[in-house]
Amino acid sequence: MRSPHASDDASRPPARSRRTLVVALVAVVVLLLGGGAAVLALSGDEEDAPTATEPGEPADEKGDPGVAVPTRVVRVAGKLHPAAERRLAKQLRVLLEEYVEDAYVGRGKAFPGFTDKARRLARRDADVTTGRRLGAGDGEPPVLRSGRVRVAVLSPRPRQPVGATAAVRLVLTADGSRSTVTGQLHLTPTRRGWQVFGYELAMSGAGGRVDASTEKDGTSGGNR
Amino acid sequence: MTASTRTSRLDARRGRGRAYRWRRTALLAVVLAVAALVVPDPSLRSTPASLVKVDRADGVDHDRRMVWVLVLGSDARPGDPPWRSRADAIQMVGLNLETGRGVMIGVPRDSYVPIPGRGSDKINAAMTYGGPPLMARAVGDLVGVRPDYVFTTTFEGLQSMVYTAGGVVVQSRFDITDPKMPGHVRQGRNRLDAREALFFSRARYALPRGDFDRSANQQALLRGTLATVRSRLDRPGFFERGVLSVLRNTNTDLSPVELYRLARAVTKVRPDRLRGCVIGGSFGTAGGASIVIPDVSTARRLGNEARNDGTFERGC
Numbered sequence A: 001m002r003s004p005h006a007s008d009d010a011s012r013p014p015a016r017s018r019r020t021l022v023v024a025l026v027a028v029v030v031l032l033l034g035g036g037a038a039v040l041a042l043s044g045d046e047e048d049a050p051t052a053t054e055p056g057e058p059a060d061e062k063g064d065p066g067v068a069v070p071t072r073v074v075r076v077a078g079k080l081h082p083a084a085e086r087r088l089a090k091q092l093r094v095l096l097e098e099y100v101e102d103a104y105v106g107r108g109k110a111f112p113g114f115t116d117k118a119r120r121l122a123r124r125d126a127d128v129t130t131g132r133r134l135g136a137g138d139g140e141p142p143v144l145r146s147g148r149v150r151v152a153v154l155s156p157r158p159r160q161p162v163g164a165t166a167a168v169r170l171v172l173t174a175d176g177s178r179s180t181v182t183g184q185l186h187l188t189p190t191r192r193g194w195q196v197f198g199y200e201l202a203m204s205g206a207g208g209r210v211d212a213s214t215e216k217d218g219t220s221g222g223n224r
Numbered sequence B: 001m002t003a004s005t006r007t008s009r010l011d012a013r014r015g016r017g018r019a020y021r022w023r024r025t026a027l028l029a030v031v032l033a034v035a036a037l038v039v040p041d042p043s044l045r046s047t048p049a050s051l052v053k054v055d056r057a058d059g060v061d062h063d064r065r066m067v068w069v070l071v072l073g074s075d076a077r078p079g080d081p082p083w084r085s086r087a088d089a090i091q092m093v094g095l096n097l098e099t100g101r102g103v104m105i106g107v108p109r110d111s112y113v114p115i116p117g118r119g120s121d122k123i124n125a126a127m128t129y130g131g132p133p134l135m136a137r138a139v140g141d142l143v144g145v146r147p148d149y150v151f152t153t154t155f156e157g158l159q160s161m162v163y164t165a166g167g168v169v170v171q172s173r174f175d176i177t178d179p180k181m182p183g184h185v186r187q188g189r190n191r192l193d194a195r196e197a198l199f200f201s202r203a204r205y206a207l208p209r210g211d212f213d214r215s216a217n218q219q220a221l222l223r224g225t226l227a228t229v230r231s232r233l234d235r236p237g238f239f240e241r242g243v244l245s246v247l248r249n250t251n252t253d254l255s256p257v258e259l260y261r262l263a264r265a266v267t268k269v270r271p272d273r274l275r276g277c278v279i280g281g282s283f284g285t286a287g288g289a290s291i292v293i294p295d296v297s298t299a300r301r302l303g304n305e306a307r308n309d310g311t312f313e314r315g316c
Helices: A007-010 A016-032 A036-042 A082-105 A116-123 B003-038 B125-143 B155-165 B193-202 B211-231 B236-248 B256-266 B296-306
Strands: A073-077 A143-155 A165-173 A179-189 A193-204 B054-060 B064-072 B085-097 B103-108 B112-115 B119-122 B149-153 B168-172 B176-178 B179-184 B188-193 B276-279 B282-288 B288-292
Touching: A007 B179, A016 B179, A073 A082, A073 B236, A082 A143, A082 A179, A082 A193, A116 A193, A116 B054, A165 B236, A165 B256, A179 B256, A193 B256, B054 B256, B064 B125, B064 B256, B085 B211, B103 B168, B103 B211, B103 B296, B112 B288, B119 B125, B125 B149, B125 B296, B149 B155, B149 B211, B155 B193, B155 B211, B168 B193, B168 B211, B176 B193, B179 B193, B188 B193, B193 B211, B193 B276, B211 B236, B211 B256, B211 B276, B236 B256
Parallel strands: A073 A143, B064 B149, B103 B276
Antiparallel strands: A143 A165, A165 A179, A179 A193, A193 B054, B064 B085, B085 B103, B112 B119, B168 B188, B176 B179, B282 B288
Protein backbone atom coordinates (compact mmCIF):
# COMPACT_ATOMS: atom_id res chain seq x y z
CA MET A 1 0.00 0.00 0.00
CA ARG A 2 1.36 3.42 -0.90
CA SER A 3 1.92 6.05 1.72
CA PRO A 4 -0.61 8.85 1.85
CA HIS A 5 2.24 11.28 1.22
CA ALA A 6 3.29 9.53 -1.92
CA SER A 7 0.84 11.30 -4.13
CA ASP A 8 1.95 14.70 -2.77
CA ASP A 9 5.58 13.85 -3.42
CA ALA A 10 4.81 12.77 -6.90
CA SER A 11 3.11 16.06 -7.64
CA ARG A 12 6.22 18.06 -6.60
CA PRO A 13 9.48 18.27 -8.47
CA PRO A 14 11.85 15.50 -7.36
CA ALA A 15 14.41 16.47 -4.72
CA ARG A 16 17.31 15.91 -7.15
CA SER A 17 15.78 18.30 -9.62
CA ARG A 18 15.34 20.95 -6.94
CA ARG A 19 19.00 20.57 -6.11
CA THR A 20 19.88 21.02 -9.76
CA LEU A 21 17.98 24.28 -9.85
CA VAL A 22 19.61 25.51 -6.67
CA VAL A 23 23.06 24.61 -7.93
CA ALA A 24 22.37 26.36 -11.20
CA LEU A 25 21.27 29.51 -9.44
CA VAL A 26 24.22 29.42 -7.10
CA ALA A 27 26.46 28.96 -10.09
CA VAL A 28 25.08 32.09 -11.70
CA VAL A 29 25.57 34.11 -8.55
CA VAL A 30 29.09 32.81 -8.07
CA LEU A 31 29.95 33.46 -11.67
CA LEU A 32 28.63 36.97 -11.44
CA LEU A 33 30.51 37.68 -8.24
CA GLY A 34 33.68 35.72 -8.73
CA GLY A 35 34.46 36.27 -12.37
CA GLY A 36 37.08 34.23 -14.09
CA ALA A 37 38.69 32.82 -11.02
CA ALA A 38 35.47 31.03 -10.20
CA VAL A 39 35.73 29.04 -13.39
CA LEU A 40 38.59 27.12 -11.95
CA ALA A 41 36.87 26.68 -8.61
CA LEU A 42 33.84 25.15 -10.23
CA SER A 43 35.88 22.94 -12.49
CA GLY A 44 37.35 21.23 -9.50
CA ASP A 45 40.83 22.58 -10.08
CA GLU A 46 42.41 22.99 -6.68
CA GLU A 47 45.64 24.52 -7.85
CA ASP A 48 44.59 27.99 -6.92
CA ALA A 49 43.84 27.24 -3.34
CA PRO A 50 47.10 28.35 -1.80
CA THR A 51 48.21 26.88 1.46
CA ALA A 52 50.56 28.90 3.55
CA THR A 53 52.73 26.09 4.84
CA GLU A 54 52.66 22.43 5.57
CA PRO A 55 50.37 21.59 8.42
CA GLY A 56 52.21 22.09 11.63
CA GLU A 57 54.97 24.08 10.03
CA PRO A 58 55.67 27.33 11.80
CA ALA A 59 55.95 30.49 9.78
CA ASP A 60 59.42 31.24 8.57
CA GLU A 61 61.36 33.04 11.28
CA LYS A 62 63.35 34.93 8.68
CA GLY A 63 60.24 36.60 7.46
CA ASP A 64 57.66 36.02 4.79
CA PRO A 65 59.48 34.93 1.65
CA GLY A 66 56.49 35.77 -0.50
CA VAL A 67 55.82 32.35 -1.91
CA ALA A 68 54.79 29.12 -0.32
CA VAL A 69 56.09 25.84 -1.59
CA PRO A 70 54.98 23.06 0.73
CA THR A 71 57.80 20.57 1.09
CA ARG A 72 57.40 17.06 2.35
CA VAL A 73 59.78 14.15 2.78
CA VAL A 74 58.11 11.19 1.08
CA ARG A 75 60.88 8.62 0.79
CA VAL A 76 63.86 7.74 2.96
CA ALA A 77 66.53 5.29 1.86
CA GLY A 78 68.13 4.19 5.11
CA LYS A 79 66.90 5.62 8.36
CA LEU A 80 66.05 9.18 9.30
CA HIS A 81 65.08 10.26 12.78
CA PRO A 82 61.74 12.11 12.81
CA ALA A 83 63.30 15.25 14.25
CA ALA A 84 66.02 15.21 11.60
CA GLU A 85 63.35 14.70 8.96
CA ARG A 86 61.37 17.72 10.15
CA ARG A 87 64.52 19.81 10.29
CA LEU A 88 65.51 18.75 6.80
CA ALA A 89 62.07 19.43 5.36
CA LYS A 90 62.09 22.90 6.83
CA GLN A 91 65.61 23.69 5.60
CA LEU A 92 64.76 22.55 2.10
CA ARG A 93 61.46 24.42 2.10
CA VAL A 94 63.15 27.69 3.02
CA LEU A 95 65.88 27.11 0.44
CA LEU A 96 63.48 26.23 -2.35
CA GLU A 97 61.07 29.04 -1.58
CA GLU A 98 63.92 31.51 -1.82
CA TYR A 99 64.93 30.02 -5.15
CA VAL A 100 61.41 30.03 -6.54
CA GLU A 101 60.76 33.56 -5.42
CA ASP A 102 64.01 34.88 -6.84
CA ALA A 103 64.14 32.90 -10.06
CA TYR A 104 60.53 32.46 -11.16
CA VAL A 105 58.52 35.19 -9.48
CA GLY A 106 61.32 37.76 -9.48
CA ARG A 107 62.90 36.61 -12.77
CA GLY A 108 66.26 36.84 -11.00
CA LYS A 109 69.43 34.89 -11.55
CA ALA A 110 70.95 34.87 -8.09
CA PHE A 111 70.11 31.21 -7.53
CA PRO A 112 70.29 31.30 -3.74
CA GLY A 113 71.11 27.95 -2.27
CA PHE A 114 72.98 26.70 -5.33
CA THR A 115 76.62 25.67 -5.35
CA ASP A 116 78.87 27.98 -7.34
CA LYS A 117 79.11 25.69 -10.34
CA ALA A 118 75.45 24.76 -10.25
CA ARG A 119 74.68 28.49 -10.24
CA ARG A 120 76.78 28.99 -13.36
CA LEU A 121 75.07 26.08 -15.07
CA ALA A 122 71.64 27.34 -14.06
CA ARG A 123 72.38 30.79 -15.47
CA ARG A 124 73.26 29.11 -18.74
CA ASP A 125 69.85 27.42 -18.66
CA ALA A 126 67.96 30.48 -17.46
CA ASP A 127 65.14 29.93 -19.98
CA VAL A 128 64.05 26.99 -17.86
CA THR A 129 65.62 27.58 -14.47
CA THR A 130 64.07 31.05 -14.14
CA GLY A 131 60.87 32.77 -15.15
CA ARG A 132 62.48 35.18 -17.57
CA ARG A 133 60.47 33.83 -20.51
CA LEU A 134 57.19 34.05 -18.66
CA GLY A 135 55.10 36.94 -19.84
CA ALA A 136 56.41 40.21 -21.17
CA GLY A 137 59.58 41.39 -19.53
CA ASP A 138 58.07 44.75 -18.61
CA GLY A 139 54.68 43.34 -17.65
CA GLU A 140 53.38 42.06 -14.39
CA PRO A 141 55.75 39.60 -12.72
CA PRO A 142 54.81 35.93 -12.84
CA VAL A 143 52.56 34.66 -10.11
CA LEU A 144 53.07 31.32 -8.45
CA ARG A 145 49.66 29.70 -8.58
CA SER A 146 50.74 26.51 -6.86
CA GLY A 147 53.84 24.68 -5.90
CA ARG A 148 54.83 21.52 -4.20
CA VAL A 149 58.01 19.64 -3.43
CA ARG A 150 58.33 15.95 -2.65
CA VAL A 151 61.68 14.95 -1.21
CA ALA A 152 63.46 11.60 -1.31
CA VAL A 153 66.35 11.34 1.11
CA LEU A 154 69.42 9.15 1.40
CA SER A 155 70.26 8.73 5.04
CA PRO A 156 72.59 5.86 5.90
CA ARG A 157 72.53 7.01 9.53
CA PRO A 158 69.43 8.19 11.41
CA ARG A 159 70.65 11.74 11.95
CA GLN A 160 72.91 12.22 8.97
CA PRO A 161 71.07 12.62 5.68
CA VAL A 162 73.66 12.84 2.91
CA GLY A 163 71.65 13.60 -0.18
CA ALA A 164 68.20 14.47 -1.35
CA THR A 165 66.19 14.68 -4.52
CA ALA A 166 63.49 17.31 -4.50
CA ALA A 167 60.77 16.58 -7.05
CA VAL A 168 59.33 19.96 -7.90
CA ARG A 169 56.07 21.02 -9.49
CA LEU A 170 55.29 24.69 -9.93
CA VAL A 171 52.41 26.31 -11.77
CA LEU A 172 52.95 29.94 -12.69
CA THR A 173 50.91 32.47 -14.58
CA ALA A 174 52.07 35.56 -16.39
CA ASP A 175 50.16 37.81 -18.74
CA GLY A 176 47.28 35.40 -18.90
CA SER A 177 49.18 32.28 -19.80
CA ARG A 178 50.07 29.41 -17.57
CA SER A 179 53.36 27.56 -17.37
CA THR A 180 54.33 24.48 -15.46
CA VAL A 181 57.78 23.72 -14.14
CA THR A 182 58.48 20.13 -13.23
CA GLY A 183 61.59 18.16 -12.49
CA GLN A 184 64.15 17.51 -9.84
CA LEU A 185 66.67 19.42 -7.82
CA HIS A 186 69.59 17.50 -6.37
CA LEU A 187 70.91 18.53 -2.99
CA THR A 188 73.61 17.62 -0.53
CA PRO A 189 74.71 19.10 2.77
CA THR A 190 77.71 21.42 2.57
CA ARG A 191 79.54 23.70 4.92
CA ARG A 192 76.96 26.35 3.99
CA GLY A 193 74.05 24.08 4.73
CA TRP A 194 72.08 22.18 2.13
CA GLN A 195 72.78 23.29 -1.39
CA VAL A 196 71.51 22.47 -4.85
CA PHE A 197 74.31 20.85 -6.83
CA GLY A 198 72.27 19.70 -9.80
CA TYR A 199 68.94 20.06 -11.49
CA GLU A 200 66.80 18.50 -14.14
CA LEU A 201 63.90 20.77 -14.97
CA ALA A 202 61.33 21.10 -17.69
CA MET A 203 59.11 24.06 -18.41
CA SER A 204 55.97 23.65 -20.44
CA GLY A 205 53.56 26.26 -21.60
CA ALA A 206 56.04 29.13 -21.65
CA GLY A 207 55.41 31.58 -24.46
CA GLY A 208 51.67 31.97 -24.26
CA ARG A 209 50.40 28.48 -24.66
CA VAL A 210 48.31 26.76 -22.08
CA ASP A 211 49.13 23.58 -20.28
CA ALA A 212 46.10 21.39 -19.90
CA SER A 213 47.49 19.31 -17.11
CA THR A 214 45.70 19.45 -13.80
CA GLU A 215 46.99 19.19 -10.32
CA LYS A 216 46.21 15.78 -8.92
CA ASP A 217 47.60 16.37 -5.50
CA GLY A 218 45.60 18.53 -3.17
CA THR A 219 48.58 20.02 -1.42
CA SER A 220 49.55 23.17 -3.16
CA GLY A 221 51.18 26.43 -2.45
CA GLY A 222 51.26 29.77 -4.12
CA ASN A 223 52.05 33.37 -3.60
CA ARG A 224 51.47 34.45 -0.07
CA MET B 1 -12.65 5.73 -6.47
CA THR B 2 -13.74 5.10 -10.01
CA ALA B 3 -11.41 4.28 -12.84
CA SER B 4 -12.23 7.53 -14.62
CA THR B 5 -11.35 9.58 -11.53
CA ARG B 6 -7.99 7.84 -11.19
CA THR B 7 -7.27 8.47 -14.85
CA SER B 8 -8.07 12.15 -14.60
CA ARG B 9 -5.83 12.54 -11.54
CA LEU B 10 -2.97 10.77 -13.27
CA ASP B 11 -3.46 13.03 -16.30
CA ALA B 12 -3.28 16.08 -14.02
CA ARG B 13 -0.03 14.85 -12.45
CA ARG B 14 1.47 14.17 -15.86
CA GLY B 15 0.51 17.67 -16.91
CA ARG B 16 2.16 19.22 -13.85
CA GLY B 17 5.30 17.08 -14.48
CA ARG B 18 5.53 18.26 -18.07
CA ALA B 19 5.10 21.87 -16.98
CA TYR B 20 7.79 21.45 -14.37
CA ARG B 21 10.22 19.95 -16.87
CA TRP B 22 9.57 22.82 -19.27
CA ARG B 23 10.20 25.34 -16.50
CA ARG B 24 13.42 23.59 -15.51
CA THR B 25 14.67 23.43 -19.07
CA ALA B 26 13.85 27.08 -19.62
CA LEU B 27 15.60 28.10 -16.41
CA LEU B 28 18.73 26.14 -17.28
CA ALA B 29 18.74 27.74 -20.70
CA VAL B 30 18.54 31.16 -19.05
CA VAL B 31 21.34 30.24 -16.66
CA LEU B 32 23.58 29.17 -19.50
CA ALA B 33 22.77 32.24 -21.55
CA VAL B 34 23.46 34.55 -18.62
CA ALA B 35 26.68 32.76 -17.84
CA ALA B 36 27.81 33.04 -21.43
CA LEU B 37 27.07 36.74 -21.46
CA VAL B 38 28.38 37.87 -18.10
CA VAL B 39 31.35 35.61 -17.37
CA PRO B 40 34.51 37.32 -18.51
CA ASP B 41 36.91 35.44 -20.69
CA PRO B 42 38.94 33.61 -18.07
CA SER B 43 42.59 34.41 -17.99
CA LEU B 44 43.29 30.78 -17.21
CA ARG B 45 41.56 28.22 -19.30
CA SER B 46 41.82 24.49 -18.94
CA THR B 47 41.56 22.64 -22.19
CA PRO B 48 41.04 18.93 -22.51
CA ALA B 49 44.14 18.57 -24.60
CA SER B 50 46.84 20.75 -25.98
CA LEU B 51 50.18 20.63 -27.67
CA VAL B 52 52.67 22.23 -25.35
CA LYS B 53 56.25 23.01 -26.02
CA VAL B 54 58.46 21.65 -23.27
CA ASP B 55 61.91 23.03 -22.67
CA ARG B 56 64.36 21.05 -20.64
CA ALA B 57 67.58 21.81 -18.84
CA ASP B 58 69.87 19.83 -16.63
CA GLY B 59 73.23 20.21 -15.03
CA VAL B 60 75.29 18.74 -12.24
CA ASP B 61 78.08 20.36 -10.34
CA HIS B 62 81.03 18.03 -10.09
CA ASP B 63 84.56 19.14 -9.45
CA ARG B 64 85.99 17.03 -12.26
CA ARG B 65 85.23 17.17 -15.96
CA MET B 66 86.60 13.68 -16.55
CA VAL B 67 86.18 10.97 -13.97
CA TRP B 68 88.01 7.66 -14.12
CA VAL B 69 86.58 4.83 -12.09
CA LEU B 70 88.15 1.40 -11.75
CA VAL B 71 85.33 -1.10 -11.30
CA LEU B 72 86.41 -4.43 -9.85
CA GLY B 73 84.43 -7.56 -9.41
CA SER B 74 86.01 -9.70 -6.73
CA ASP B 75 85.51 -13.43 -6.56
CA ALA B 76 85.51 -13.30 -2.76
CA ARG B 77 83.14 -15.81 -1.27
CA PRO B 78 80.49 -14.76 1.25
CA GLY B 79 82.11 -13.43 4.39
CA ASP B 80 85.53 -12.88 2.83
CA PRO B 81 86.80 -9.31 2.38
CA PRO B 82 86.56 -8.44 -1.32
CA TRP B 83 89.94 -6.72 -1.38
CA ARG B 84 91.77 -9.88 -0.39
CA SER B 85 90.54 -12.02 -3.24
CA ARG B 86 91.28 -12.03 -6.97
CA ALA B 87 89.49 -9.58 -9.22
CA ASP B 88 87.48 -11.44 -11.84
CA ALA B 89 86.08 -8.35 -13.53
CA ILE B 90 88.37 -5.41 -14.29
CA GLN B 91 86.87 -2.41 -16.03
CA MET B 92 88.43 1.03 -16.28
CA VAL B 93 85.58 3.45 -16.90
CA GLY B 94 86.17 7.04 -18.05
CA LEU B 95 83.22 9.43 -17.95
CA ASN B 96 83.07 12.90 -19.39
CA LEU B 97 80.56 14.62 -17.15
CA GLU B 98 80.26 17.63 -19.43
CA THR B 99 79.54 15.85 -22.69
CA GLY B 100 77.78 12.81 -21.32
CA ARG B 101 80.18 10.53 -23.17
CA GLY B 102 82.19 7.73 -21.70
CA VAL B 103 84.46 4.80 -22.35
CA MET B 104 85.05 1.43 -20.79
CA ILE B 105 88.39 -0.32 -21.13
CA GLY B 106 88.10 -3.98 -20.29
CA VAL B 107 91.15 -5.77 -18.96
CA PRO B 108 91.20 -9.59 -19.21
CA ARG B 109 91.81 -10.92 -15.73
CA ASP B 110 94.64 -13.21 -16.87
CA SER B 111 96.63 -10.33 -18.39
CA TYR B 112 100.24 -10.89 -17.49
CA VAL B 113 101.69 -7.53 -16.45
CA PRO B 114 104.26 -5.99 -14.15
CA ILE B 115 102.80 -5.46 -10.69
CA PRO B 116 104.57 -2.72 -8.73
CA GLY B 117 106.83 -4.31 -6.13
CA ARG B 118 105.80 -7.84 -7.04
CA GLY B 119 107.37 -8.61 -10.40
CA SER B 120 105.19 -9.89 -13.23
CA ASP B 121 102.02 -11.80 -12.56
CA LYS B 122 98.42 -12.03 -13.63
CA ILE B 123 96.90 -8.61 -13.13
CA ASN B 124 94.14 -9.92 -10.89
CA ALA B 125 96.75 -11.11 -8.41
CA ALA B 126 97.48 -7.46 -7.58
CA MET B 127 94.24 -7.50 -5.61
CA THR B 128 95.51 -10.17 -3.23
CA TYR B 129 98.94 -8.53 -2.96
CA GLY B 130 97.83 -5.01 -2.20
CA GLY B 131 94.06 -4.65 -2.46
CA PRO B 132 92.34 -1.99 -4.56
CA PRO B 133 95.24 0.53 -4.36
CA LEU B 134 97.68 -1.90 -5.95
CA MET B 135 95.09 -2.94 -8.52
CA ALA B 136 94.66 0.74 -9.38
CA ARG B 137 98.40 1.09 -9.94
CA ALA B 138 98.69 -2.07 -12.01
CA VAL B 139 95.75 -1.20 -14.26
CA GLY B 140 96.85 2.43 -14.39
CA ASP B 141 100.30 1.39 -15.60
CA LEU B 142 98.74 -0.78 -18.30
CA VAL B 143 96.39 1.81 -19.79
CA GLY B 144 98.31 4.93 -18.83
CA VAL B 145 95.46 6.47 -16.83
CA ARG B 146 95.19 6.60 -13.06
CA PRO B 147 91.69 6.02 -11.72
CA ASP B 148 90.16 8.66 -9.48
CA TYR B 149 88.04 6.12 -7.68
CA VAL B 150 88.06 2.37 -7.18
CA PHE B 151 84.88 0.41 -6.59
CA THR B 152 85.07 -3.21 -5.57
CA THR B 153 82.10 -5.47 -5.30
CA THR B 154 81.49 -9.19 -4.94
CA PHE B 155 79.15 -11.72 -6.51
CA GLU B 156 76.71 -11.09 -3.67
CA GLY B 157 77.11 -7.35 -3.94
CA LEU B 158 76.43 -7.35 -7.67
CA GLN B 159 73.30 -9.41 -7.19
CA SER B 160 72.10 -7.19 -4.40
CA MET B 161 72.55 -4.04 -6.51
CA VAL B 162 70.80 -5.56 -9.51
CA TYR B 163 67.98 -6.67 -7.23
CA THR B 164 67.62 -3.14 -5.89
CA ALA B 165 67.47 -1.79 -9.43
CA GLY B 166 64.66 -4.20 -10.20
CA GLY B 167 66.69 -6.13 -12.77
CA VAL B 168 68.59 -4.84 -15.76
CA VAL B 169 68.12 -5.00 -19.49
CA VAL B 170 71.15 -6.01 -21.56
CA GLN B 171 71.94 -6.69 -25.18
CA SER B 172 73.83 -9.93 -25.60
CA ARG B 173 75.81 -10.69 -28.72
CA PHE B 174 75.61 -14.40 -28.06
CA ASP B 175 73.27 -17.10 -26.93
CA ILE B 176 75.04 -18.13 -23.73
CA THR B 177 74.99 -21.29 -21.73
CA ASP B 178 77.90 -22.39 -19.59
CA PRO B 179 78.73 -25.98 -18.71
CA LYS B 180 80.17 -24.86 -15.37
CA MET B 181 77.27 -22.81 -14.06
CA PRO B 182 73.51 -22.77 -14.44
CA GLY B 183 71.92 -20.05 -16.50
CA HIS B 184 70.99 -19.01 -19.97
CA VAL B 185 71.07 -15.70 -21.80
CA ARG B 186 69.73 -15.52 -25.32
CA GLN B 187 71.17 -13.47 -28.13
CA GLY B 188 69.68 -9.99 -28.29
CA ARG B 189 67.69 -8.18 -25.64
CA ASN B 190 67.43 -9.79 -22.21
CA ARG B 191 65.85 -8.68 -19.00
CA LEU B 192 68.05 -10.14 -16.30
CA ASP B 193 67.30 -10.67 -12.65
CA ALA B 194 70.07 -10.62 -10.07
CA ARG B 195 71.17 -14.22 -10.57
CA GLU B 196 71.06 -13.99 -14.34
CA ALA B 197 73.08 -10.78 -14.27
CA LEU B 198 75.80 -12.56 -12.30
CA PHE B 199 75.73 -15.41 -14.80
CA PHE B 200 76.02 -13.00 -17.72
CA SER B 201 79.05 -11.31 -16.16
CA ARG B 202 80.85 -14.57 -15.31
CA ALA B 203 80.11 -17.09 -18.05
CA ARG B 204 82.99 -17.54 -20.47
CA TYR B 205 83.38 -21.16 -21.54
CA ALA B 206 80.78 -20.98 -24.27
CA LEU B 207 82.01 -17.66 -25.60
CA PRO B 208 84.03 -17.63 -28.84
CA ARG B 209 86.84 -15.54 -27.38
CA GLY B 210 86.53 -16.66 -23.78
CA ASP B 211 87.73 -14.05 -21.34
CA PHE B 212 87.78 -11.27 -23.96
CA ASP B 213 84.10 -11.76 -24.71
CA ARG B 214 83.31 -12.07 -21.03
CA SER B 215 84.92 -8.69 -20.46
CA ALA B 216 82.76 -7.28 -23.26
CA ASN B 217 79.70 -8.79 -21.59
CA GLN B 218 80.63 -7.07 -18.36
CA GLN B 219 80.66 -3.82 -20.29
CA ALA B 220 77.24 -4.66 -21.72
CA LEU B 221 76.05 -5.20 -18.16
CA LEU B 222 77.42 -1.84 -17.04
CA ARG B 223 75.80 -0.12 -20.02
CA GLY B 224 72.52 -1.90 -19.40
CA THR B 225 72.61 -1.00 -15.73
CA LEU B 226 73.15 2.65 -16.55
CA ALA B 227 70.27 2.60 -19.03
CA THR B 228 68.00 0.86 -16.56
CA VAL B 229 68.85 3.25 -13.76
CA ARG B 230 68.34 6.30 -15.98
CA SER B 231 64.95 5.04 -17.07
CA ARG B 232 63.78 4.81 -13.47
CA LEU B 233 65.18 8.02 -12.05
CA ASP B 234 61.80 9.70 -11.94
CA ARG B 235 60.52 7.13 -9.46
CA PRO B 236 60.55 8.76 -6.03
CA GLY B 237 63.39 7.39 -3.96
CA PHE B 238 64.77 5.09 -6.67
CA PHE B 239 68.05 6.96 -6.93
CA GLU B 240 68.49 7.10 -3.17
CA ARG B 241 67.82 3.37 -2.77
CA GLY B 242 70.35 2.67 -5.50
CA VAL B 243 73.07 4.77 -3.90
CA LEU B 244 72.35 3.14 -0.54
CA SER B 245 72.76 -0.26 -2.19
CA VAL B 246 76.08 0.82 -3.70
CA LEU B 247 77.19 2.07 -0.29
CA ARG B 248 76.33 -1.25 1.29
CA ASN B 249 77.66 -3.51 -1.44
CA THR B 250 80.87 -1.90 -2.59
CA ASN B 251 84.14 -1.09 -1.00
CA THR B 252 85.12 2.52 -1.59
CA ASP B 253 86.79 5.29 0.34
CA LEU B 254 84.38 7.92 -0.91
CA SER B 255 82.24 9.58 1.71
CA PRO B 256 78.49 9.03 1.30
CA VAL B 257 78.04 12.65 0.21
CA GLU B 258 80.79 12.32 -2.41
CA LEU B 259 79.30 9.07 -3.63
CA TYR B 260 75.85 10.62 -3.86
CA ARG B 261 77.15 13.48 -6.00
CA LEU B 262 79.31 11.23 -8.14
CA ALA B 263 76.42 8.85 -8.75
CA ARG B 264 74.18 11.72 -9.79
CA ALA B 265 76.86 12.92 -12.21
CA VAL B 266 77.30 9.42 -13.63
CA THR B 267 73.60 9.18 -14.44
CA LYS B 268 74.09 12.09 -16.84
CA VAL B 269 76.17 9.86 -19.09
CA ARG B 270 74.13 8.50 -21.96
CA PRO B 271 74.38 4.72 -22.41
CA ASP B 272 74.42 5.07 -26.19
CA ARG B 273 77.49 7.26 -25.84
CA LEU B 274 79.32 4.78 -23.63
CA ARG B 275 81.81 2.96 -25.84
CA GLY B 276 83.57 -0.18 -24.72
CA CYS B 277 86.81 -1.77 -25.84
CA VAL B 278 88.55 -4.83 -24.46
CA ILE B 279 92.33 -4.90 -24.48
CA GLY B 280 93.32 -7.63 -26.89
CA GLY B 281 96.21 -10.00 -26.58
CA SER B 282 97.49 -13.46 -27.22
CA PHE B 283 97.37 -16.58 -25.10
CA GLY B 284 100.47 -18.00 -23.46
CA THR B 285 101.69 -19.76 -20.36
CA ALA B 286 103.75 -18.63 -17.38
CA GLY B 287 104.76 -20.95 -14.57
CA GLY B 288 102.47 -23.59 -15.98
CA ALA B 289 99.43 -21.34 -15.87
CA SER B 290 97.62 -20.04 -18.90
CA ILE B 291 97.93 -16.27 -19.27
CA VAL B 292 97.01 -13.49 -21.64
CA ILE B 293 99.82 -11.42 -23.03
CA PRO B 294 98.08 -8.06 -23.39
CA ASP B 295 98.47 -5.75 -26.33
CA VAL B 296 100.09 -3.01 -24.30
CA SER B 297 100.41 -0.54 -27.18
CA THR B 298 96.67 -0.74 -27.84
CA ALA B 299 95.97 -0.38 -24.12
CA ARG B 300 98.07 2.80 -24.00
CA ARG B 301 96.47 4.17 -27.14
CA LEU B 302 92.99 3.67 -25.72
CA GLY B 303 94.00 5.35 -22.50
CA ASN B 304 95.65 8.26 -24.29
CA GLU B 305 92.70 8.85 -26.59
CA ALA B 306 90.11 8.78 -23.85
CA ARG B 307 92.11 10.40 -21.06
CA ASN B 308 90.83 13.94 -21.47
CA ASP B 309 87.52 13.71 -23.28
CA GLY B 310 86.14 10.20 -22.81
CA THR B 311 86.14 9.11 -26.45
CA PHE B 312 88.06 6.61 -28.58
CA GLU B 313 89.05 8.55 -31.68
CA ARG B 314 90.09 5.48 -33.62
CA GLY B 315 87.74 2.92 -32.17
CA CYS B 316 88.97 -0.21 -30.47
